[in-house]
Amino acid sequence: MSSRVRALSFDAGGTLIAPWPSVGQVYADAAAANGFPGLPAPIIEEGFRRAWRSRAGFDYSLNAWRELVLETFSGLCARDVVHGFFPDLYRQFARPEHWRVLPGASSLLSELRSRGFLLAVTSNWDERLRPLLGALGLADRFAVITISMEAGWQKPDRRIFLKTCSDLGVLPDETLHVGDSPGEDVEGAKAAGLKSALFDPSLGGSLASCVEAALG
Structure with missing residues (x-):
């Protein structure tokens, strides 16, 4: 029984909960705030989803997130640039304004x-x-x-x-x-x-x- x-x-x-307004938009805004405006949020979103799907056993460590973000921006931003604004981007997703219940x-x-x-x-x-x-x-x-x-x-x-x-x-x-x-x-x-x-x-x-x- x-x-x-x-x-x-x-x-x-x-x-x-879910990201707000979207992962791609938050990533694009972080890039713009660090001197790289105009990156298309839908393309970034697609890159994020592709990078996420390719990662079996993602361990949620800071380094794992950094590598995921680097892959997301591949072809859109130089790696050293992404390294530079990654800490800001990581902090963005700790903020409640970027999430919705x-x-x-x-x-x-x-x-x-x-x-x-x-x-x-x-x-x-x-x-x-x-x-x-x-x-x-x-x-x-x-x-x-x-x-x-x-x-x-x-x-x-x-x-x-x-x-x-x-x-x-x-x-x-x-x-x-x-x-x-x-x-x-x-x-x-x-x-x-x-x-x-x-x-x-x-x-x-x-x-x-x-x-x-x-x-x-």
Whole structure:
């Protein structure tokens, strides 16, 4: 018999929050602020996505981000120029004005807490996530925030999910994990014994409807 869900774990990027107005635009603005105006945000965005897809096992370290940014700007800016403005760009994504809480996420978290669920974040991210969630008004909704750079494991490694459950004081099969990656979130959570739900905003459904369907 399936255990009753007592806790919910959420992915962060693409599930609760998203870059604003876009990764490409923030990158273009950083380049412009450092003497290289006019770089097209859509081309930068395409370069970022291509570079991101090519990196299996991205470790979220400062050096990993630097190499990703260098590849993103390949053919658009000289490497020494990108090296020069990388620190500023890295700081930009720690700022709440470059992120938005996805529609319905904040109200859903409040409602789930009012129903007695324990809430957590389980995210592949770095040291910027915790203060960012605080600045966006979300951190206090969560009993636990598990970040890959701190935990030492990345999704889909089952150990990062088990850490979240252990820190919450619940069993894996009492926990529902919700995220936008079939591999990292859904399969990773299942491998750890959690229930899981895929949130795909491109299909037009809300995060609330995704969660309620999974809770049954």
